[in-house]
Amino acid sequence: MTFGRQLRHWRQQRGMSLAALARESYVSKGYLSRVERDLRRPQRRIVELLDAALYADGELFAAWASEHEVPILERTAGGDTTKRRLFIKSAALASGLGLSGEHVRADQREAQVALLRDALIPDSPTSADAREPMVNYSRAIAIARRDFAAARYELLADKLVPLTTAARNASGPENLALAAQVYHLAARTLIKLSATPYAWTAAHLGERAASASGDIGAMLQARRNLVSLLHRVGDYGKARDLVTATAETMRPYLASARPATWGAYAALLSTGAIAAAYVDDRENASDMLNEAGHAANRAPALLCGPGHVATYWIGVSVILGDAGTAIHHADRIAPGQIPTAERRASYYTGMAQAYTMWGKIDQALRALLIAEKIAPAELTRFGTRQTIADLLTRDPKSRLSGLRALAHRAAVIL
Known part of the structure; x- marks a missing residue:
């Protein structure tokens, strides 16, 4: 049976429509239809997403690997040879995605x-x-x-x-x-x-x-960069105070500001909310994000629209240890409303962090695979790599489909 027919079999067995599978795997309905009719050969990452979305336990990927003669790494455990799920070391190396x-x-x-x-x-x-x-x-x-x-x-x-x-x-x-x-x-x-x-x-x-x-907008952008860098050295109190002081100074000039300046202001406040969360200043974090949301409504979406601010609500909730609240914020906005790949990837990496905290590690992995598909460069960010390492710790025997392969692509080794 071809891979396309295998995919249709698994989808129908799970009672999922093409549209539902498209939503779950972040692949277009038309593309999936062509794959099922054997008119398109999907890439490995897409197969990983499909396998995870259909809970195929690695079997769907194995069908794809067999059809395209991709060797599957096997591992001996307790005297029995067990097929490992989605850790295709030789294929990753051959495509330049391994170590x-x-x-x-x-x-x-x-x-x-x-x-x-x-x-x-x-x-x-x-x-x-x-x-x-x-x-x-x-x-x-x-x-x-x-x-x-x-x-x-x-x-x-x-x-x-x-x-x-x-x-x-x-x-x-x-x-x-x-x-x-x-x-x-x-x-x-x-x-x-x-x-x-x-x-x-x-x-x-x-x-x-x-x-x-x-230029007010340029000043706000410059201050935001300093705040982000203070994050990198762990000086969150200074970062929060810098945002508070800058906002108080610049707020009177915003009445006649250009839309791009409002975007820079929203981005500054959003970044400041992260700092406030790290010092457990919940009130300031919430106030900053609420004000950022109002500012984003007056800004160009590509610079800092409401979808951008939503990703910071997720981040703040994760930092404060509120995984359920993070998922709640994620559910309030459709990823398609986030206009940039950089922020859409952040949306999914934030969800992955929340799901990991919540113990829903299969959903965390799926979110990471989607983030990688949107913006592969985000995979090597410190926070993303930390989440992958956490998943590896929680799933040491690599039962999760695609986890080891993802870890190697991100150069995460425990």
């Missing part, structure tokens, strides 16, 4: 970070003759923002190198405001790539450019 592939990507990331570092901290100052108005880079900056929203961090690091070089010599309010946007993107990208020391440099340069420009 060796992760090491290659790590080397690439280090090289890209080094290039961006050198643009932020050049060996010698740029000649005054080489200066070019930042307004000439407006389109490139807009493309860079879209790359960040799509979680293409490594690609973005390359694109930021010439932009950062140009930003160093910006002058005049308009050019400095654009330079601050470049530094903001550089800081956030370096945070995503776990290059925190260089992110501090970008954040400092960004705040200096923003202050000189007089």
